[in-house]
Amino acid sequence: MNRAFSIAEEHPPREGMTISTVSGLRAETKVSYFSLGRGTDVSAESYPTEMLCIGAGGTGRFALGAGADGKEVELGEGEALVVPKDTLCGIAAREGFVYTEVIAKGELQMNEAVKTGEVFKLAELAPYEKDSVVNVDVVSNEGFKFVVMAFDEGTGLSPHRAPGDALIFALEGKGVIGYEGQDHPIEAGENFRFATGGLHSVTANGKFKMALLLTLK
Incomplete structure (x- = not known):
């Protein structure tokens, strides 16, 4: 999807x-x-x-x-x-x-x-930090990791590939998900799914918070 x-x-x-x-x-x-x-x-x-x-x-x-x-x-x-x-x-x-x-x-x-x-x-677990991306591990084990991330305005994650299938939960504000060369706007209440190895990036549109469920095996 x-x-x-x-x-x-x-x-x-x-x-x-x-x-x-x-x-x-x-x-x-x-x-x-x-x-x-x-x-x-x-x-x-x-x-x-x-x-x-x-x-x-x-x-x-x-x-x-x-x-x-x-x-x-x-x-x-x-x-x-x-x-x-x-x-x-x-x-x-x-x-x-x-x-x-x-x-x-x-x-x-x-x-x-x-x-x-x-x-x-979920949004209360990760505070905003000026010019920074904050990552908070919530729960995890050998099979998956669930984290909350807070992106200050103008920050983001460079394109990279996930080791497993993943699901984003947008919690606060707006952002843009880059996936396999295409940009997809996302806002609080929406989700986005990555396939294993899918090339993706995250860019905050203003301040932005999201949770990420990443499967590891």
Whole structure:
């Protein structure tokens, strides 16, 4: 998909339906898009590794754990949540909810600012620095890396090739993605996908923040 797109618009919630779609990223890491229609839910289940959820549209209620130790948190657009391993997690939508789910093989290494079971705003993890590009590792393991980047006005990344399939989440402001010789404007709320080895660059149009999900194997 050599264009900017919106996960939320490409996978809109359908009345009375819960829809899961494989992202198409070629990797050991399982990346899927979920759309929950108004009043629908995903039954509680647990995984032997942590699960990363990234809000794309609407708001979802995550019921984590069970009994006295259980709690509920809400996840919205531009926010993320790391669900603890071996923890029951049910998800429900009042008015419709779209999110990206990342299930990796193996334990995650996490930034100290990120706590499992707590929602965090992605754009707040990386501050702007004058004339600089700031990169903050959020979570990672041998199979993938998820980072947040802040580009000051006039900064960017020179053309380079990714070692694996990748997915951009534009969080704040506007930028231009160069991909295989063509420029693609992108703004907050949109996404862009790279194939392994795809030649790409990033240029900020003013101040710009984005998250990057990079698969490594």
